[in-house]
Amino acid sequence: MSVKQTDGTAQPHHDANASYPGVGLVTTHSVALFPAENPLTLTSGTQLTNITVAYETYGTLNVSRGNAIFVCHALTGDAHAAGWHTSDRRPGWWDELIGPGKAIDTNRWFVVSPNLLGGCQGTTGPASENPDTGTPWGLDFPLLHMRDFVTLHRELSHQLGVERYHAVVGGSLGGMQVLQWALDFPEDMVNAVVIAASSRLTAQNIAFSAVGRQSIMTDEHFHGGQFAAHAHTPRVGLAIARMMAHITYLSEPAFAEKFGRSSAHDSSAPGFGADFAVESYLDHQGEAFLDRFDALSYLYLSRVMDYFDPFASLGALDKLRAHPVNFCVVSFNSDWRFGTNHSRGIVRALAPSGTPITFRTIDAKWGHDSFLMDIPEYSDTLRQFLRASEQRYPVADDTLRADLKRVAALIPAGSKVLDLGCGEGDLLAHLIQNEHCNGTGVERDSLAVLSAIARGVPVMELDMDTQLSEFPNDSFDVVVLSRTLQAVLHPVEVLTQMKRIAGKLIVTMPNFGYWRHRITLLGGHMPRSKDLPYEWYDTPNLHHSTLPDLESLFAQLDLKVARYIPLSATAQPVWLPHRAANLLAGSAIYLLTV
């Protein structure tokens, strides 16, 4: 496979085995924004003018201008997200995810990727010339805020003629930019994808950055930031900072798999050099970084992250309440820099706005760096989420399971519904499309989650036993728990959480008191049936109950039974007097009120 260079000669593909060609050769463009008569006023009040922005685009903007996706890069990224750069043929930092047929499919989407303000790869930053002095800014460059990045991104978008993005997407610091933008100007986007990010760094996060900055600023060649005027740059300090940060980007298992305790290739006698492979790798990481990154940008951009705390502002959610954005928040279970706790913090903070949120924790071993990689579960999630609004399909009523039809009939049109154990989102898809409801599912099976995402159902990958605290009090009208109470570890805790989250509860539960079950036990064996299809030792059903025992628990939790629908062993609604139901019903649906 080969691609045409601009000069017409064939150039080998950087990965000849890739299933899809990349976006080909690309050039970084440059545009000057904020002329003297229209300065950029930073959050700090300082004004900047004549800001140069480096950016790239991939794919084609369609006529309706509705297929644009904006990509925000991380701390040490740049505008070159995909393809081979015309200048030096280097690949893009997000080639794994951006390209024809890839998760961010350039056959479908028009992708915009700039270098951010304060950066050092084409956009104005502290290494740029201070117009007042004619020398590099150094530490005289004004301190930046996440909002300042957004201001520049919006100006660039206007320049490119994009008023509203199909999605704004970013990982790590990039995800924080997405979050700030979605909170401040939700009308600018349909979807927001926030990957491996944080809305509030922890003391430990800040500590790692602080030591990196110390290392740079105590370097003998730092010269108070004016090192450009001297023969040397603070290489040693910057390399140490990079090496240390790099440790935090990989998980411990990833390090173990990559290096274990093997010796470095060029290691001779034991000593204090690079004896182990991991040491030689880190040396290389530090060294390679010096060629492409500026110590001052490292200080400025890392400091923006330290101070980022968007939900602390009064009324932070007001705009989002008026203009909901479809959020997709993604974390990786081996990420210990901005791990799942950070992403769950974002979800918790967004939830009171009522904006639709999809949340996933991807099983990936590469730590924080996972966001750069083509991990199928992750790239499928992005692909399906980005395409969902195009491909939502109606669920015909007759494909809905019989018991779910009865559940649906109990839910008033227009309700806000939380469906615990939503599976592929059948019930919610039906309610959203036919009953003007909105809602969110909770599911742990990762294939089911992906199906729900593909059909546009907001879904959260959470553990019902321990993570329902994510949902604010009274944040839903109805909460549904269908054939799941028996499979949770702590039924009382789950019901208590449901009661807190919504005023109406719908619970469906298999009946251990069903006559066939009684007869089987009478015969000395553990019951099995269509409703309880498993062997005693491998059943996911951890807590069995008969209907009266279930009703006792409801009463104990002050839950009133407003409706009660016994179902036959084939899950068909049957008319049964209450007393007979415990004998004859295979399961039952309860509508409960608080």
Added chain:
Amino acid sequence: MSVKQTDGTAQPHHDANASYPGVGLVTTHSVALFPAENPLTLTSGTQLTNITVAYETYGTLNVSRGNAIFVCHALTGDAHAAGWHTSDRRPGWWDELIGPGKAIDTNRWFVVSPNLLGGCQGTTGPASENPDTGTPWGLDFPLLHMRDFVTLHRELSHQLGVERYHAVVGGSLGGMQVLQWALDFPEDMVNAVVIAASSRLTAQNIAFSAVGRQSIMTDEHFHGGQFAAHAHTPRVGLAIARMMAHITYLSEPAFAEKFGRSSAHDSSAPGFGADFAVESYLDHQGEAFLDRFDALSYLYLSRVMDYFDPFASLGALDKLRAHPVNFCVVSFNSDWRFGTNHSRGIVRALAPSGTPITFRTIDAKWGHDSFLMDIPEYSDTLRQFLRASEQRYPVADDTLRADLKRVAALIPAGSKVLDLGCGEGDLLAHLIQNEHCNGTGVERDSLAVLSAIARGVPVMELDMDTQLSEFPNDSFDVVVLSRTLQAVLHPVEVLTQMKRIAGKLIVTMPNFGYWRHRITLLGGHMPRSKDLPYEWYDTPNLHHSTLPDLESLFAQLDLKVARYIPLSATAQPVWLPHRAANLLAGSAIYLLTV
């Protein structure tokens, strides 16, 4: 409270609220070992002579010389483990645990604490004078191995007249010294306490140390290690190394609790100084460290840890097989430097030796630094473990629960027994004391674990559902699972593991088919009885079974029923024909063979 100074004046106690006075004022002693005619041959083959060792002792060696405890310090520790130093009144690094009435009780034990070889606080190290040149060794000091520390510790012990320690105790690098010593000279100790240690650093562990060393060695004032001859030391590099290492000593929650995102007291305008409290704390940590530690010792001692891999040696366990040592391996659940995985690695590696092992994971939020603190669960564990061999008490047969008596009767004298869900160790204590058995319990309830430790029963705090892989194949004669199978999440997996670990299995299980249970369900309610005393929704019993259903599972797993003892609802053995048992027995004991 006050203590007498040596000059007779009263001096305020360093913590006036402490329940116990400390060990009082102490002096560091110094002794010269390995004279020219008897040099120390290092593992590397290099010889050293006239080694000065700094050490302290607390408490009094008794006449039988059987009450000595040797304490090994961590990377940056020193000989001053407890009390107030006569020179500057500074407290000891392990005052929390060493003192009269404390976990390492100086009223009872005679404690020896040296500064280790290569250190910089009184013992010969790279900052000492090289006799060949008359100048400090610098990087000409020979590389060290964990074994070299042990050689020096043993020589010091002979000097002090201690041939066998009641215990050798250490945390972190100290724990590694204990492990090496116990493997090489198990006859030197009764007990070995290995806290928050590792037997094999991961690539990530090495990476953190490597960046710290890089920071020191790239400091402009390092001068190839000969900085003593210059005006400056590599202060900046050493401070950065310390700051970074310090982040890894604390857990993220500990950082959050200590600092959160609060501002530094002296913070003025935002910038690149110590804006956040955590930054100012780290600055202080780096600075304070410079007064007491030498950059070269940091290089040498950290490198010993990188290369430590004692179980990789052929026959590493041979000596321990001949001379069992009672091990107590302790980790802290928030430690991410040498966390529970490292301690479990040590347990797994020791297990094939058959040496008795007690293993605990202490719930503590302070990360790796937890080993320095007086956390009740932790200090109680040390206290009870150290005292256990003195206070073992026999369990009179009649205090043993009726069903356990029947279980005990099925176990041949002299067997090696693994008791899963051992509680306070009643069964094992009985078997060990009356039947010449040896064995280990597995338990998760932390109070029960402590009771077992107190009576000298080796016990491992493990999760039965996921962590039985810790035990090697066929490492026990009999494995017992008493009234616990119904409470595990994965009964099949647990039975499969049991089958792998021992040739004989004893399983006791409540019978869901007991006639009262059948009648209750026939009446439409979930059963409760003495054997199943819980409500359906809060029961720890997740998998119910009748006796025939249980027997089907045994058959499916190729487990043969060698004996079968039905018990009445009051857990008394009853004679019942097999068919009647499922109706009339409240529970049953099975002896199974593979």
